[in-house]
Amino acid sequence: MSTTSSEAVGCGWRRADGRVGIRNHIVVLSTVALTDRLATLAGASVEGVLTIAPAFERGLRGRDAALQERVVNAIVRHPNTGAVLLLAHDPAAARGLETRFAEAATASGPARALRTISLMEAGGYEAALEASVEALETLRAATRAPAGDALALADLSVALECGGSDATSSACANPAIGRFVDRLVAAGGTAIVSETAEFIGAEAIVRERASDAAVAERVLACLGRVERLMGEDGENYRGVNPTAENIEAGLTTLVEKSMGAICKIGSSSIAGCLDYAEAPAVPGLHFMDTPFFSPVSLTGMMAAGCQLTLFGMGVFNPSGNPLTPTVKVCGNPQTLAAWGSEIDVDVSGVIDGGLSPGGAGEAVAEAVRAVVSGELTRAERRGEGQVIVPRSVPAL
Amino acid sequence: MHRTSLRIHPDDTVATLLDTRTELTTHGDALPSRIGIPFGHKAALVAMRRGDPVVKYGVVIGHATADITPGEHVHVHNVE
Numbered sequence: 001m002s003t004t005s006s007e008a009v010g011c012g013w014r015r016a017d018g019r020v021g022i023r024n025h026i027v028v029l030s031t032v033a034l035t036d037r038l039a040t041l042a043g044a045s046v047e048g049v050l051t052i053a054p055a056f057e058r059g060l061r062g063r064d065a066a067l068q069e070r071v072v073n074a075i076v077r078h079p080n081t082g083a084v085l086l087l088a089h090d091p092a093a094a095r096g097l098e099t100r101f102a103e104a105a106t107a108s109g110p111a112r113a114l115r116t117i118s119l120m121e122a123g124g125y126e127a128a129l130e131a132s133v134e135a136l137e138t139l140r141a142a143t144r145a146p147a148g149d150a151l152a153l154a155d156l157s158v159a160l161e162c163g164g165s166d167a168t169s170s171a172c173a174n175p176a177i178g179r180f181v182d183r184l185v186a187a188g189g190t191a192i193v194s195e196t197a198e199f200i201g202a203e204a205i206v207r208e209r210a211s212d213a214a215v216a217e218r219v220l221a222c223l224g225r226v227e228r229l230m231g232e233d234g235e236n237y238r239g240v241n242p243t244a245e246n247i248e249a250g251l252t253t254l255v256e257k258s259m260g261a262i263c264k265i266g267s268s269s270i271a272g273c274l275d276y277a278e279a280p281a282v283p284g285l286h287f288m289d290t291p292f293f294s295p296v297s298l299t300g301m302m303a304a305g306c307q308l309t310l311f312g313m314g315v316f317n318p319s320g321n322p323l324t325p326t327v328k329v330c331g332n333p334q335t336l337a338a339w340g341s342e343i344d345v346d347v348s349g350v351i352d353g354g355l356s357p358g359g360a361g362e363a364v365a366e367a368v369r370a371v372v373s374g375e376l377t378r379a380e381r382r383g384e385g386q387v388i389v390p391r392s393v394p395a396l
Numbered sequence: 397m398h399r400t401s402l403r404i405h406p407d408d409t410v411a412t413l414l415d416t417r418t419e420l421t422t423h424g425d426a427l428p429s430r431i432g433i434p435f436g437h438k439a440a441l442v443a444m445r446r447g448d449p450v451v452k453y454g455v456v457i458g459h460a461t462a463d464i465t466p467g468e469h470v471h472v473h474n475v476e
Contacts, residue, residue, distance in 0.1 A: 166436045167402075167412040167414060167435075167436035167437070167438075168414065168436065170404075170453075171402055171412070171414060201455070201457070204455075247471075247472055249436050250412070250434065250435075250436035250437035250438065250471065252438070252450075252457065252458060252470070252471050252472055252475050253457050253458040253475065253476075255455065255456070255457045255458065256452055256453075256457040256458070259452070259453040259455060259457065260453075314436075332436070333416075334416070334435065351400060351402075351414045352400060
């Protein structure tokens with residue numbers, strides 16, 4: 001199928017910053033763990049609200065503080081966020097958030113509706129809950145507009161992930177995702193792949209595929225850092241990565257796992273190397289330096305603005321992200337038999353030749369069109385997904 | 397009847413068995429495979445000596461920690 005940058009894939013919501021959401025979530029975000037319970041109670045009281053309560057901490061230092069702040073910014077300004085209620089503990093924090101996130105309408109789109117509430121300022125728990133519910137009702141009333149802005153492949157930024165990797169991941173699911181990525185990138189769209197540890201062993205491919213030597217050096221430096229970490233503490237990481245379930249499924253070494261994981265990037269060149277939760281400055285395929293635990297890497301790619309995740313699955317893995325709909329693609333017939341209710345795309349036909357590799361790529365593209373058009377993914381229906389920011393130093 | 401298997405690269409010394417019929421003793425084009433190798437696991441395509449590279453995707457994914465005969469299960473018990 002031919003692709004052009006104007007190939008329409010559905011309708012979305014164009015935001016003031018020009019990005020397009022494929023969801024119009026009313027989010028209640030708890031900005032500190034002290035308000036997580038309030039967020040959960042308020043979110044559960046109003047239909048259609050997405051609660052994000054990630055146990056954010058105070059007393060973080062240096063890079064950890066910066067990353068947490070980066071992720072808060074990204075959730076509020078995420079293209080899939082239509083309106084947001086920010087919960088803070090103290091009034092000063094609430095005022096700070098109001099100032100930080102106030103935005104104006106532009107020619108691209110309207111300003112995002114925003115409210116902030118301080119738990120302490122409410123003067124009582126029932127009052128805080130009542131005010132939060134009322135704010136969410138108001139935001140919901142203000143965000144009912146249906147998706148009305150045409151969305152092309154070039155508007156899409158897609159996170160690439162795999163979990164529960166096994167032999168079918170490299171034979172079926174990941175190459176099917178890779179074919180869609182080729183099409184996405186050719187049309188001017190963006191894809192981000194992460195999990196630094198799962199590139200160990202694929203150094204030659206990184207060198208071959210990086211758009212220039214500087215990008216290759218940056219990616220290889222990330223791999224080298226993780227490889228040193230794995231070597232310096234004397235631990236044997238077999239059973240950690242590859243995980244126990246990878247080994248049971250037949251994967252023997254990390255290099256074998258990496259070579260399968262890399263199938264999901266397709267054949268495009270790697271345009272850039274991103275820090276955790278860093279948004280790419282240009283379209284194309286990007287590498288992001290993240291830990292390998294999928295809720296953590298998915299959080300990083302969500303924070304980079306990805307509106308959608310393509311997730312290659314071997315044995316079952318429930319991972320998702322609350323703000324970035326996760327499309328599960330699986331080629332393992334046994335996983336499909338037991339966990340079919342949690343899987344969006346079945347590409348197991350590739351094993352016996354009933355489905356061609358091109359047909360598997362088309363099945364992924366079809367699922368993307370459906371999800372962009374509003375069809376809920378299995379993970380969305382399940383309410384699956386976490387926001388987890390990595391930590392590197394002890395907090396105060 | 398042969399088990400469905402996948403040899404990814406011509407240089408590979410292992411093939412992946414993508415077939416649940418673990419009782420069969422052959423795979424691919426009548427290559428040998430030991431009974432009981434689970435779905436998704438690997439069978440040796442060639443004889444390997446301890447220390448030999450194990451090749452899949454055309455790259456070295458590990459080294460044999462024991463001598464391996466063609467058709468034998470290749471996994472964490474004999475590869476590192």
